[in-house]
Amino acid sequence: MLTVKSDLVKTRIPRLPFTEIAGAILGSSYELSVVFVGDTRSAKLNNTYRGKNKPTNILSFPYDETSGEIVIDISLVAREASTLKRSLPSYLGYIFIHGCLHLAGLDHGHIMEDKETHYLHRFDLL
Numbered sequence: 001m002l003t004v005k006s007d008l009v010k011t012r013i014p015r016l017p018f019t020e021i022a023g024a025i026l027g028s029s030y031e032l033s034v035v036f037v038g039d040t041r042s043a044k045l046n047n048t049y050r051g052k053n054k055p056t057n058i059l060s061f062p063y064d065e066t067s068g069e070i071v072i073d074i075s076l077v078a079r080e081a082s083t084l085k086r087s088l089p090s091y092l093g094y095i096f097i098h099g100c101l102h103l104a105g106l107d108h109g110h111i112m113e114d115k116e117t118h119y120l121h122r123f124d125l126l
Contacts (some may be wrong), residue, residue, distance in 0.1 A: 006036040008016035011074045014089040017123055018096060025100040025119065031067040032103070034096070058095050060102040070099040093125035 002019045013036055021103075022032050042055040049059065057076045062068040072095060091096035094122045098112075106112045118126050 003031075004036075004072075004090055005033070007075075009036050009038050009074050011036075011038075011078055013074060014092055016096065016125075020102055021093070021096060021119065024122070025097070025104055025115075026068075029066060031101075032107055033069040035069065035071045036074045037071055038075045042071070042076060044102050045071060047058070058099045060099045061095045062103050068103045070103070072096070072099070090120075090125050093123060094120060097123075097125075099108060 002022050003019065004013075006013045018035070020035060022030065026032060039055040042057075042059075045054065045059055046056040047053045049061075055073050055076050056071055057080060059067065059071045061071070072092070074092075077092055077095055078088055084091065094100045096114065097116050101115055103113055106115065
């Protein structure tokens, strides 16, 4: 089950197969909340949970083995997409996949990068 909350921001959230991506990575019984925020809230959360006083594009919070939450700073993701010369849907898809893989227990490295590439191809997000 996927719950998305986006009324906290003014940026339009692109339509992506969020439910399908989460299901492929985390399983269909995983309960995932996705919250889209702006820079101010992102910076507060990043400072609270990571000790970094700046916005971050994504934070993943596992609650237990079958549930968690992803917080995405859609303003920062949009700026990063522009800087990287990628479309917002493509880059947001990458960021969401990245967060789901963290919830699945993966850390940064080659295995995570390989899985990100796999899911980007699978969901036609390149």
